[in-house]
Amino acid sequence: EIARFFLSFTQSESCGKCAPCRLGTTQLLEILTRITQGKGRIEDLQNIRELGETIITSSLCGLGQTAPKPALSTLKYFLKEYEDHILENRCAGATCDSMVISACQHSCPAGIDVPNYVAAIASGKYEKAVEIIMERNPFPAVCGRICVHPCEFKCRRGELDEPVAIRSLKRFASDWYFDHIGKAKEPFAVTKDQKVAVVGAGPAGLTCAYFLAEMGYAVTVFEGQSVAGGMLGIAIPEFRLPRKVIQAEIEHIERSGVEIRYNSPIDARHTVNDLLEEGYHSVFIGAGAQSSKRIDIPGEEEGLVGIHYGLQFLTDIRTGKEIQLKGKVVVLGGGNVAIDVARTAPRVGARDVQIFYRRTKEEMPAWEKDIDEAIEEGIVINPLWAPKQIMHQGGKVTGIEFMRSMTVFDEEGRSSLSVDENVTQVVEAETIIISIGQAPDISFLSKDSQLERALWGSLVVDENTLSTNIPGVFAGGDFTTGPSIIINAIASGRRAALAIDKYLKGEKGRVEIVDEKTAMKEDIGLALDEETEEERPRIKIQLEKPEERVTDFREVEKGFSKEEAHREAMRCLRCDLEEK
Template identity: 40%
Template sequence: MIVTSGLTLFSIGLGAAAILGVASKLLYVKEDPRIGLIEDSLPGANCGGCGYPGCSGAAAAIVAGKAPASVCIVSDAETAAVVAGIMGQEVIEREPELAVRDCSGGTRAEDAFHYEGALDCRAAHLLYGGSKTCPEGCLGLGSCVRACPFNAIHMGPAGLPVIDPDECKACGNCVDACPRGVITVSGMSARLLHLNQTTDCLAPCRQKCPAQINIPKYIEQIKAGDYDGAVMTIKERNPLLVTCGRVCPRPCETECRRQYVDETVGINMLKRFVADRELRSGTHLPVACAKDTGKKVAVVGGGPAGLSCAYFLRRLGHSPTIFDAMPALGGQTRYGIPEYRLPKADLDWEIQGILDLGIDARLNTSFGKDFTLETLKADGFETIFLGIGAWQASGMYAEGEDLDGVMGGIEFLTAHALGQKPETGDKVIVVGGGNTAIDAARTCVRLGAEVTLMYRRTRNEMPADMEEIVGAEDEGVKFKFLAAPARVIGDENGRATHLEYYEMELGEPDDSGRRRPVKKEGSEARMEASLIIPAIGQKPDLGCLYDDGEGECPLETTRWQTIVADPDTFQTAIPGVFTAGDVYTGPDLVISAIGDGRKAARSMHYFMTQDHVPVPETTQKGMIPYTLFKEIGQVERKKRAVLPHLCHGDERNCTFNEVEGSLSEAEARAEADRCLRCGLVCYDRDADAPTDRIENANT
């Protein structure tokens, strides 16, 4: 019986072995030897940060073509190159990336309601979006911390995630875990290409800045003494910070929440402080550029828009060449802004820092004469940027304005900047109320003339910066308000001797919101003048777009002689041709030209590298209404800093030395401390300040 049972079991086992033997021959799966080689090349961390189950899973995914050779987030570029070699591939070097958190919320955001039991950000977000009043702010429950496999994130004392850049591997787990989009993983190019989104943490000042500079960040860096960091933060959006520190009219400060406590933060004077610190060092901080793409780009016009466009194109890896008709770059910043506001040596230093990135410049080269759109394309330029500015002065529409002794405002300032020393004589009349008029008037004062500035409205309606108006008054410029030119009277030699004008009165508001000036009949009077300078507007000279000044313009233009372009992409009617600056907007701010130059560079980059230019639906275009509240509580009042004056009294009137100086380090740190570090709705409160809210405290 026992023998029979044993034989039976032996037979069954022998049959099973035979079956398995046959099956092994039929079902044998041979492992690709590359999997083992790749796994041996990987660091063996088995962290799962790549999204696959350990290094063996990553190796199998690479061989299967489901993951690139650079999938491992722990290893370096050398390892990726070895893996690529095993696969017979070429690994393309990728920009370093890092997880970043640019968000408020946390403990600074008030609770809209309270609940218990939701201890995860994702769960809390499902309950009416979370308890915080800020719709985009951090909920502070630490889902990102638990998701990070490298212990690179911890929650800081403000209830916000703090990222350790030395430990972060940019795996993106924290991004996936956050339901609010508080954390992003990005590299240099992604930051340069990013447009403000309504889902970003945008303080009101940052929303208003035409260049989209991260103002709260660079002020926080100044407060911490990280001045180089502040410079680099600004340079992610603005390569002309020395220039803007002197001439920007600070639209950002008009939306500063601090004004509802005492006075706005001196945002621009802080920018000037760090810009001047770099300037005085004599050395430009190193600016990183992406790997060369080999793509040639033509930038026509070397003013703020063109310089900005070329700078950002170069940083994105392209090869821009700037063409400019003048003997030096800078556009209106060089030829329209006098030395006492912007020393040309400082401008030269700043522009040289841009060119040193690897940007070519061809000067004394006129568009429409020395080259055209067609010749640029024939020379291999893949995209073209038109930033030719607005150099043509608008007339006074007054009889006799073509007489000798009448010279347009921008023409006068340009001639003076070129060292041509235009004759002013003893009595100068400047007609206009903008910054060009003020600049011309203050320049003539320094040339020894008695100057009267004539404006058809009142002082309150003048579009010039108030500081410039006050500066002109301090230097002796006389103002003739509610007066408009009627005709220029000349002598027998055709030389202007007097300006006849009408007295005006203000009527109903016009499209600009200012009251329209109306002529008083029978109020004609005359004023003696050795030079009359109309400075009542500028417009682009588009003659360069026509063949020999005739024919049909290849681009769509407006009745204001500006070029039409898509407001989101800045592309003109000709594919591959983009524009920005004064030739697109008409005369505008330097900071606006810089900001639009970057946006045009962004579009040109996508045009050359992708099939379309992405413009997300959440792109911020106007102020975000719910962020513009005026009730600011629990904040101590602190006095705003004042820029020092370098020249005083008669010294200002007889030299072109720079008038304003820069803050000291102590003053800058104190002014930075006034910043409330605003987010969408959050701001820093002072623990010892009264808890009652302040509404319109400065009115």
């Protein structure tokens, strides 16, 4: 869109004395306009390159010699965005109006019809709101708590005052739904002869299973644990995501017709190939990223008392293992797991918890809301410190030494991390919890598996269809991307379901996922008045008091009341109703 805007200006300034400039920029503008309207073709990319270079080399003045450069440079450095516009009909910036029904819906990886479910909430139609959400996402209550809401970052209301609290509205409607209705009306009917196996009962796997069941397939999910939910069920702390919330949605999926076989791992003894031989016509692998990364510094020894790994630490607590910390705790890392670990530690006895992160606080990948809540609970964050060695004595941790880290830039402006070994500090600690990231664990695949591995430890899949090199086998979610946000896993699971459906029907080609404009203002009963566009601040979510909530695992965030939900939903500007 930026390249098109620049070219529209320069094209109008062309004097017309040379054809390459006058006619060439006109043709280039037509191509870019077509792409921003969602009508582009993949061959347009090569046409832009060739046409742009021709204009530059054959124009007689500086205007023609420079006009194509924004198009060429954006194509060079943002090729993925061009491809997404053409192949996926997606504009990451939600700025191409012809492609975007509403910025919130377009920015949601799952493409949930946000304006209509918000309008349904404003009208008091809570069941209708949840039905709209579940058209794309079978985990509304979970996402109402832990989704990082990319939709809100693009909400046009934010240009007026503050974005609509979309995530909190989702939580309100889904909590009402499970309190008052809860059960699936009836299981989806099995109308297809083929059956599908899903490996892993995490968000991606269960989403894939749910939508395949909706399409009429018999689906069996193989889960190695005794509980479903993946990271939702065994790692995210109770104070962020209560077990009863996860369980309600898992039971809803099961009642919809999905069979989950617990304590049924797929491994070297029962392989993916075995599933195909047992009569499953397709297999989706959604095994997640549940392997903690090591930090590989001196002192990180097996069996050393006081060293924990973030994911296992959270899993042990979530599954009921008795863990009691004491004294000083150091957490290494800056992601969501590190923050969850740090906030959990005081709840199991730690009296002094510090996070050390090698980059700046602003660069921490954890959700900003959770970082703020951690600080409220007394967690100290120390940025720009890299671990050097773990100190220990008599088989027990005594502390850890850090080096000052810094960001440096090369001549081309690329950043990298450097350390100053002359600036160090030693921090005393009885416990060190390493939370520097997770990775997919493919050890469950048999050694003779023909599935093609990626260099970084997962499987090679087609970006659009999520198909592997073995016909009928698909993979997605964190298992193929590495740790990501829950809505990405859900979107991946639904994409896989659509791809598997095409495969089982014998159809070829890309999976097309588009935003749909499914309702108009009168359909949902929302009366828009002039007050909607007046400045009305976002309703703040109430939290439990920090000094009280750190004593147990009660849910920290409180939901909206009916009156608050109505007022917040009425702030929606209904961008989807604009004439495009």
